[in-house]
Amino acid sequence: MKKSILVFVLLLVSVFTFAETPKKETVKIKTSAICEMCKERIEKKLAFTKGVTESNLNVESKDKVVTVTFNPKKTSVDKIKKAISEVGYDAEEVAADAKGYEKLPSCCKKGGSAH
Numbered sequence: 001m002k003k004s005i006l007v008f009v010l011l012l013v014s015v016f017t018f019a020e021t022p023k024k025e026t027v028k029i030k031t032s033a034i035c036e037m038c039k040e041r042i043e044k045k046l047a048f049t050k051g052v053t054e055s056n057l058n059v060e061s062k063d064k065v066v067t068v069t070f071n072p073k074k075t076s077v078d079k080i081k082k083a084i085s086e087v088g089y090d091a092e093e094v095a096a097d098a099k100g101y102e103k104l105p106s107c108c109k110k111g112g113s114a115h
Contacts, residue, residue, distance in 0.1 A: 023071065024053060024070065024071060025069070025070060025071075025072050026067060026068065026069045027067075027068050027070070027077050027080065028065050028066070028067050028068075029065065029066050029068065029077075029080065029081060029091050030064065030065050030091075030092050031064050031065070031066055031084060031089045031090060031091055032064070032090035032096065032110060033057055033059055033064040033066075033089055033108075034059070034064070034107070034108055035059060035108065036059060037105065037107070037108055038057070038089065038108050039057040039059050041087050041089075041104075041108075042055070042057050042066055042084055042087055042089060043057055043066075045083050045084065045086065045087045046066070046068060046080065049075065049080065049083045050074050050075055051070045051071045051072075051073070051074030051075030051079075052068055052069070052070045052075060052080065052083075053069045053070060054069040055067065055068045055069070066084070068080055078094075081094040085097045085100065087100050088100030088101040088102070088103060088104040088108075089101075
């Protein structure tokens with residue numbers, strides 16, 4: 001019985017010792033966001049995007065860059081840009097999805113004013 005418990009404990013320890021920690025990458029993506037409402041929309045969409053562990057859009061910066069931390073085994077930079085586009089915002093070279101853009105309040109559309 002003691003031998004079985006010892007083997008089980010050693011097996012358990014080896015599993016935790018050799019288990020891989022999920023690799024994370026960080027990317028910065030320039031967006032067409034304008035204000036805090038834009039920030040909330042983009043960050044909410046990314047929070048529900050598979051593989052994304054964290055996002056932060058800096059609307060105070062000139063370029064309105066969103067910093068995204070993600071697991072590259074579960075998503076890609078292209079998928080993240082597509083998610084931002086679906087909400088109605090440009091994500092660097094990926095243009096805003098027309099349906100998403102139409103749903104934005106006028107103040108959050110290009111040429112709108114930050115509030």
